[in-house]
Amino acid sequence: MRDRGAGFRFAVHGLGSAVLAFLLLPILAVVPASFNHGTFIRIPPETWSLRWYQRFFADPEWLSSLWTSFEVAVIATVLSVLLGTSAALGLARVGGRLRATLTGLVLAPMIVPVVVTAVALYYIGRYWGLTGTMLGLAVAHVLMCLPFVVLNVGVSLRGLDPTWLRAAEGLGASPARVFLTVTMPTILPGLFGGAVFSLITSFDEVVMSIFLAGIRAKTLPVKMWETVRLEFSPVLSVASTLLIVLTVVLFGLFRLADRRAQP
Amino acid sequence: MSNRGLAISFRGVARNFGSVRALLPIELEIGAGEFLTLLGPSGSGKTTLLNIAAGYIGPSTGRVLIGDRDVTDLPPRRRNIGMVFQNYALFPHLAVFENVAYGLHARGVPAADIARRVESALEMVRLSGYGGRTIRQLSGGQQQRVALARALVIEPDVLLMDEPLGALDRQLRQHVQLEIRRLHRQHGRTTIYVTHDQEEALVMSDRIAIMRDGRVEQIDSAETLYRRPRSAFVAGFLGESNLLRGTIAGIDGVDARLRVDGFDDVIVGHAADGLKAGARAAALIRPEAVKLAPDARIKARVIEAIYLGELLALRLSLANGQVILCRRFACDGVPEGDKIGIVWQPADVRILPDDAPARPQDHNVEEN
Amino acid sequence: MPVTTTMRRHTATALLLLPALLFLALSFVAPMLILFKLSVTAKEGPLWAYGEILGNAVYLRVFWNTLVVAVAVTAISVIAAYPTAYMLTLLKGWALTLAVYGVLFPLWISVLIRTFSWILLLEKNGPVNRALVASGVVDGPVQFLFNNTGVLIGMIHVLLPYAILPIYANMLRVDGRLMLASDGLAASPWMTFRRVYLPLTMPGVGAGAVFVFLLSLGFFITPALLGGISNLTVAMLIELLVNERLIWSLAAAASFLLLAAIAALLAVAARFVPLGTALEAR
Numbered sequence: 001m002r003d004r005g006a007g008f009r010f011a012v013h014g015l016g017s018a019v020l021a022f023l024l025l026p027i028l029a030v031v032p033a034s035f036n037h038g039t040f041i042r043i044p045p046e047t048w049s050l051r052w053y054q055r056f057f058a059d060p061e062w063l064s065s066l067w068t069s070f071e072v073a074v075i076a077t078v079l080s081v082l083l084g085t086s087a088a089l090g091l092a093r094v095g096g097r098l099r100a101t102l103t104g105l106v107l108a109p110m111i112v113p114v115v116v117t118a119v120a121l122y123y124i125g126r127y128w129g130l131t132g133t134m135l136g137l138a139v140a141h142v143l144m145c146l147p148f149v150v151l152n153v154g155v156s157l158r159g160l161d162p163t164w165l166r167a168a169e170g171l172g173a174s175p176a177r178v179f180l181t182v183t184m185p186t187i188l189p190g191l192f193g194g195a196v197f198s199l200i201t202s203f204d205e206v207v208m209s210i211f212l213a214g215i216r217a218k219t220l221p222v223k224m225w226e227t228v229r230l231e232f233s234p235v236l237s238v239a240s241t242l243l244i245v246l247t248v249v250l251f252g253l254f255r256l257a258d259r260r261a262q263p
Numbered sequence: 264m265s266n267r268g269l270a271i272s273f274r275g276v277a278r279n280f281g282s283v284r285a286l287l288p289i290e291l292e293i294g295a296g297e298f299l300t301l302l303g304p305s306g307s308g309k310t311t312l313l314n315i316a317a318g319y320i321g322p323s324t325g326r327v328l329i330g331d332r333d334v335t336d337l338p339p340r341r342r343n344i345g346m347v348f349q350n351y352a353l354f355p356h357l358a359v360f361e362n363v364a365y366g367l368h369a370r371g372v373p374a375a376d377i378a379r380r381v382e383s384a385l386e387m388v389r390l391s392g393y394g395g396r397t398i399r400q401l402s403g404g405q406q407q408r409v410a411l412a413r414a415l416v417i418e419p420d421v422l423l424m425d426e427p428l429g430a431l432d433r434q435l436r437q438h439v440q441l442e443i444r445r446l447h448r449q450h451g452r453t454t455i456y457v458t459h460d461q462e463e464a465l466v467m468s469d470r471i472a473i474m475r476d477g478r479v480e481q482i483d484s485a486e487t488l489y490r491r492p493r494s495a496f497v498a499g500f501l502g503e504s505n506l507l508r509g510t511i512a513g514i515d516g517v518d519a520r521l522r523v524d525g526f527d528d529v530i531v532g533h534a535a536d537g538l539k540a541g542a543r544a545a546a547l548i549r550p551e552a553v554k555l556a557p558d559a560r561i562k563a564r565v566i567e568a569i570y571l572g573e574l575l576a577l578r579l580s581l582a583n584g585q586v587i588l589c590r591r592f593a594c595d596g597v598p599e600g601d602k603i604g605i606v607w608q609p610a611d612v613r614i615l616p617d618d619a620p621a622r623p624q625d626h627n628v629e630e631n
Numbered sequence: 632m633p634v635t636t637t638m639r640r641h642t643a644t645a646l647l648l649l650p651a652l653l654f655l656a657l658s659f660v661a662p663m664l665i666l667f668k669l670s671v672t673a674k675e676g677p678l679w680a681y682g683e684i685l686g687n688a689v690y691l692r693v694f695w696n697t698l699v700v701a702v703a704v705t706a707i708s709v710i711a712a713y714p715t716a717y718m719l720t721l722l723k724g725w726a727l728t729l730a731v732y733g734v735l736f737p738l739w740i741s742v743l744i745r746t747f748s749w750i751l752l753l754e755k756n757g758p759v760n761r762a763l764v765a766s767g768v769v770d771g772p773v774q775f776l777f778n779n780t781g782v783l784i785g786m787i788h789v790l791l792p793y794a795i796l797p798i799y800a801n802m803l804r805v806d807g808r809l810m811l812a813s814d815g816l817a818a819s820p821w822m823t824f825r826r827v828y829l830p831l832t833m834p835g836v837g838a839g840a841v842f843v844f845l846l847s848l849g850f851f852i853t854p855a856l857l858g859g860i861s862n863l864t865v866a867m868l869i870e871l872l873v874n875e876r877l878i879w880s881l882a883a884a885a886s887f888l889l890l891a892a893i894a895a896l897l898a899v900a901a902r903f904v905p906l907g908t909a910l911e912a913r
Contacts, residue, residue, distance in 0.1 A: 005820070009721070016718025019711050020733045023791060026748045027740050029758075033751055041751055043758045083651040090647030093640070102648065105655055111893065112663075113849020115866040116886040119873050120662035123669070139658050146651065204741035207851050211873075221743050228747055228856065237751070240744040247739050319811055339815040352812040356830045365826070366816035417816065 031244065034237035041234050052234040056242075062235065065223035066242075072134060072219055073202040076141035080198045083142065084149025085191055089183070091150070092157050106150050109143045114207040117143065122211040132214020140208035145201050149194030156190030189258060196254040200247055267296035268453035269330035269420040271316060276325035278311055285311045287477045288325060293421075298447050298454045299482075300464040302500065303474030309457045310425060312474070316455055317423050318342050329420050340369070345414030345452075347424040351406050353398045359385070359409055360394035366417040384416035387446065404435045411443070415450060422454040428463060440466045461501050473497045493535055495545045495615045505553065505587050506545040508617055513540050519614040521546050525583035528561070532612025545617040550576075552611035553589035555597070559604030563587060568597050579605065670883035680884035690868070690885070697864040700779060700854070701847040704786045705794075708843045709836055711787070712794035716835075719795075720802045734792050734799075742789055746856045749785045750776065753857075781857035782864075786847055793846060794839035801835025837904035845893055865889050 029043050037047035056062050087106060091099055109117055121140055122131065130136030160183065168178045206221040213222040224239050271293050278286040286308040293299045301309035314320040315327060318339035326335045334342050345366075353362050363384055367377045385391050388408035398406060407427060414422055427443075428436045444467045447454060458464055464471045465485050472482040473496075481493045485501070492498040495506055507530060509523035519534035521544055530546045538544055563579035566586070570576075577589040577597060589605065597603065673679045684690040715734075722730055737745065752759050753775035760772040775781045805828065813823040851866035858864070863871070865885060872882035 008820070012714055012718050012721065015711075015714040016730075019715040019791070019795075020730060022711075023737050023788065024733050026752055026788060027737060027745055029752055030744060030748045040756075042756075043751055083654055086647045087651035090644050090649075090651075093644040093647070102652070105660075106651065109659055111845070111897070113851075113866060113886075113889060113893070115849060115851045115869050116666075116890060117659065117663075119869055119882055119886060120666040121658060122873070123879065124662040124665055142654065143658055146655075150651075200739055204739075204743070206741065206743045221741060224743055224747070225852075228743075228750070232750060232754075236747055240741075240747055243741055243744060247741075251736075251739055317815060319815075339811070340817045340819065343817070344815060346812065346815040348808050348812060350808070352806065352808040354809060354812075354827060357826075365813070365818070368826075369813075369816055369818040369822055413816070 027244070030237045030240040034234065034241040036234045036237070039234070041232060041237060052238045056235050056238040059235070062220075062223060062239065065218050065220045066239075068134070068137075068217055069203055069220040072137045072141060072217075073199050075134065075138040076145055076202040077195055077198040079138065079142045080145035080149045081191060081195050084146050084194060085153050085187065087146075088150045088153035088157060088187075088190075091154065092160075103150075107147045110147045114144070118208045118211040121208070125212060131212050132217055134217045136212045137209055137217055137219060140212050141198075141202040141205055144205055144208065145194075145198035148197035148201060149191075152190040152194035152197065153187050154190070156187045160186045192257055193254060196250050200250055203243060203246060267451045268422070270295045270297075270328075271330075271421050271453060271455070272328045273312070273315070274326045274328065276312070276315055276322045276327060278308075278315060278320060279323045285477055286315070286322075289479055291472065291479060291482070293453060293455060295453055296451045298456065298467055298469045300456045300458060300468040300471045301474055302458060302461060302464045302471050303480075304459060304500075306476075307474040308477040309459075309474045311477075313423055313425055313455060313457045316421065317344055317346050343417070343420045345417060345419030345422045347410045347414050347422070347427045349426045349429050351410035351427075351430075353406055353409055353413070355398050357398070358394065359390070359396050359398065359401070362398065362409055363394075363413045363416050366413065370417065380416055381412075384412040387415070387449070388412045388442075403431050404439060407431065407439060408442070411446065415446070415452070419452065422452045424454065424456045426458055427456075428458070428460070436460075436463070443467055465501075471501070473500055489549075491613065492547065492615065494618050495547065496618050498547045498613070498615060503550050503588055503590075505548045505550065506617075507548070507585060508543070508545045511538055511540050511542050511544050511614070514538065518609070519544070521614050523583075523585075526581070526585070530612060530614075531609045532614045533610070534614045535616060538614060538616065543617045544614050547613045547615055548587075548607050548611060550588040550590040552607050553579075553587060554606050555589070555591065556604050556606045559606040561605050562602055563605050565597050565599050565601050565603060568599050579603075666883045667887060669879050670887050673880035680880040681888070683881060684884050684888060693863045693865055693868045694888070696779075696862055697848060697866075700782060700786070700862075700864060701844050703783055704790060704847045705840050705844040707783070708787050708791050708794040709798075709840050712791060712798050712839060713832075713836065715791075716795050716799035716802055719799050734795050737788070738792050742852045743856075745789060746785050746853050749781065749788065749857060753781055753784070776857060777859035779858065779862050782854045782862065785853040785857045786850055789850075789853060790843045790846055793842040797838040797842065798832065798835040801832050801838075805831045834904060837900070841896070841900040841904055845896065848889060848893060 032044045033041050034052060035048045035050070036042060036045040037049035037051055038045070087102075091102060091106075094102070118140070121143070125131045125136050130139060164182050165178055168182050169175075173181065204221065205219070206225055209219050209222045210225055213219060220239060220243065224236055227233060227236055273289050273291040275288045275290060276286065277284070277288040289312065291312075301312060303309045311320060315322050318334065318337060318341075322335065326333055328334065329342060329344075339346070354365065357365070360381055363381045364377050367380060372380070381394065382391070385394060388411050390405060390408055390412065393401070393405070393409075398409070401409065407430075410427065414424075424443075428439055431439060440463055443456075447467065456463075456467060468485060470482055470484055471488055473480045473488065475496055481488060481497045483491075488497060488501050492501070498504045499506065507521070507523045507526070509521045509526070509530075512520040512522045512529055514520075514534055517533060518531055519538055521530045521532070523530055523546065532546055532548075561581070563581050565577060566580050567578040568575065573592060575591045575597070577591070579587045579589055581587060587605065670680050671677045684694075719727065719730055719734075751757055754760065755772045755774075759775070763769045764772060775784065809827050809831070810823055813827045814820075818826065849866055850864060851870065854862070854864045855867050855870070858867070866889075869882050869885050869889075872878050872885065
């Protein structure tokens with residue numbers, strides 16, 4: 001179609017690119033910051049070194065928080081996938097108001113401000129012995145991850161034609177066999193996507209974790225939160241960079257698997 | 264609305280999309296008040312030409328004139344055209360009145376005049392009292408008429424329509440064809456109408472331009488196109504036709520002799536321009552020109568006989584397998600499978616350059 | 632036989648839903664109910680906590696500040712998101728893929744990291760201030776941090792994608808021929824935008840604004856790190872009441888006032904904005 005005016009297009013692309021740069025550049029700024037040599041962070045660094053990476057990996061507190069993050073993320077993801085997949089399958093079998101209500105309940109932790117959920121869970125958690133434990137953190141993270149799993153599996157379930165199930169049953173397959181041979185392959189991409197989103201969400205989660213973490217169970221973001229309130233140590237940018245790399249790798253794996261699942 | 268609109272002319276207009284030549288240089292003049300239809304298969308360049316007239320696409324070369332005004336470099340909004348889109352492109356968030364009034368608002372017409380003119384435009388398309396409805400409340404046919412009213416109310420110099428009946432069902436389409444024809448008689452505005460439906464073209468047009476591969480193949484009145492097509496493609500596109508392919512045996516003045524493939528006879532008919540002996544060509548015989556004669560020399564077998572009320576449609580097969588269509592006023596029944604004789608007058612035969620793609624019905628048929 | 636099959640089906644459905652519902656009941660519904668109970672069972676009286684917050688200028692200021700920040704963040708985000716979403720509709724091929732990832736990528740990076748990044752950038756000796764001073768725009772470094780400026784920048788950075796995505800999804804659904812039709816009817820580009828494109832993209836703008844506004848009302852990390860102690864937000868206030876002042880009933884009351892505001896906003900917004908379809912954009 002006819003040009004709508006070069007000036008106009010230039011303005012739109014200029015504004016849009018500026019906004020994209022505003023979104024992306026600050027995130028990437030922490031990466032060079034992690035290679036500083038000095039004690040004060042400079043972007044870009046005056047002298048480059050891996051000094052703060054050495055510091056990070058030599059510090060038992062940072063290392064144990066990293067390890068805790070891994071453990072909590074894995075527990076939360078496994079729990080979220082199990083609970084969420086089961087819930088998504090159940091939601092697909094009910095209709096009307098009940099479905100809307102239950103979906104609303106599952107998604108509610110996305111809408112309620114995290115601080116509020118965190119305070120509520122923190123209060124009850126103190127009586128149930130959940131605070132300062134790995135389990136408490138995992139439970140809190142599941143609350144944040146569950147909506148992603150239910151949404152993702154729900155979307156892929158829409159691609160499941162109910163007549164396939166009847167056809168499989170009609171061919172004499174047991175319910176378990178129907179699930180493994182028909183349902184499972186259909187929801188696998190959604191399940192995988194939900195799992196990746198859960199891992200990332202759990203790795204990044206801060207607010208819940210601040211309330212529920214303790215000396216014995218402290219995730220990497222909590223350690224970062226505590227540190228950043230005391231000092232702007234270059235170790236922080238090391239931790240940030242590691243988390244960014246982890247997210248990118250997870251996301252890349254997901255896209256790769258997703259592309260393979262959809263020929 | 265006494266103004267008949269303005270003439271529009273295309274002077275050497277051509278358009279390329281990348282390396283694709285969508286439109287080859289075209290010279291075309293459409294008179295004030297004329298209704299011209301661009302008829303052709305998809306990809307023939309008819310919509311491209313319409314969009315160049317509207318200004319949505321610029322030509323790669325050439326000029327477009329509306330009246331005496333060179334509009335080539337003007338955007339659509341400065342051309343004073345009325346455009347009816349394929350799916351109407353009515354504004355879904357505006358009521359019928361606002362849709363029709365839109366072009367008047369854009370022209371800064373005073374509110375009182377707008378109300379009057381919109382009202383009379385709605386009356387013209389028989390939608391008085393529908394001004395307050397939303398677009399979604401209207402049927403397809405009503406939407407079509409709103410689109411027409413919106414395009415006409417601004418008193419455009421040229422009215423452009425891009426397959427405006429494509430979304431309607433067949434019955435409604437026939438009705439709206441007559442409606443558009445009536446409106447054109449009434450407002451008399453220069454109109455370019457794009458379609459791939461020959462019936463629409465026949466019902467409404469003063470002239471029809473048959474387009475193919477980015478060229479205007481022939482532009483004439485419907486009758487001339489039907490009776491004196493310049494090529495086998497045109498003949499095939501408008502009405503039903505029998506094409507007997509062969510090689511020119513000789514030219515005698517205005518007539519040519521065609522040696523038909525697989526057929527020991529020579530067919531004589533009026534030769535199209537530019538034919539030479541030895542060239543490939545096709546003899547066009549319209550179905551109604553094929554007559555039944557028991558003792559005629561050419562014999563054919565009846566494959567199919569269908570009564571269409573006052574007409575009898577026959578599908579006949581010649582000895583070489585060529586299928587011939589024949590239409591007679593319903594006379595005596597002709598049993599399928601019978602052998603009969605057929606004849607035609609040389610005056611009803613036209614020998615044309617053979618440029619039409621072979622279609623299954625032109626050649627040997629396996630059925631029966 | 633049909634009765635038992637139906638019953639078996641229902642039992643299976645219930646068993647599928649049960650684990651998640653049980654989990655939500657214990658870890659979400661029950662804690663929220665207990666928190667609500669806390670808000671109405673202060674020893675000073677059942678409605679004391681609500682009265683204390685609504686009647687105290689200090690707390691009201693926090694609510695007001697939260698509202699002001701949320702409105703500003705929403706307005707700026709939507710204004711910045713609109714041309715960006717429009718640019719996305721103009722892009723094709725690899726440029727589009729790259730740009731869409733550019734919008735989605737930040738969503739997957741921890742808010743903490745993004746906020747920390749802004750601290751590094753906006754510091755007195757950070758690159759932004761150095762560039763401003765070097766270019767002579769300002770004489771000395773600008774104080775971006777520990778005030779509302781820093782909070783706005785950080786929150787807009789986090790929330791902008793939530794505005795861009797629904798607007799972009801809406802723009803994709805607009806029939807391009809409507810703009811051509813408007814042009815053909817002699818409308819100026821400005822009239823086409825104002826009378827056709829803008830009204831048709833308003834649902835997306837509305838959805839984006841609602842998302843951003845809702846999320847910014849409950850924001851915690853960014854204002855806590857980039858804001859100053861004089862610009863508390865409700866989320867920071869709740870944390871402060873729990874962790875520093877240990878007044879649970881006030882924290883609970885503040886929580887439910889915030890929730891009530893969000894619920895009211897959602898109820899109103901749901902009447903005008905197709906929030907469900909906007910979410911599909913993802």
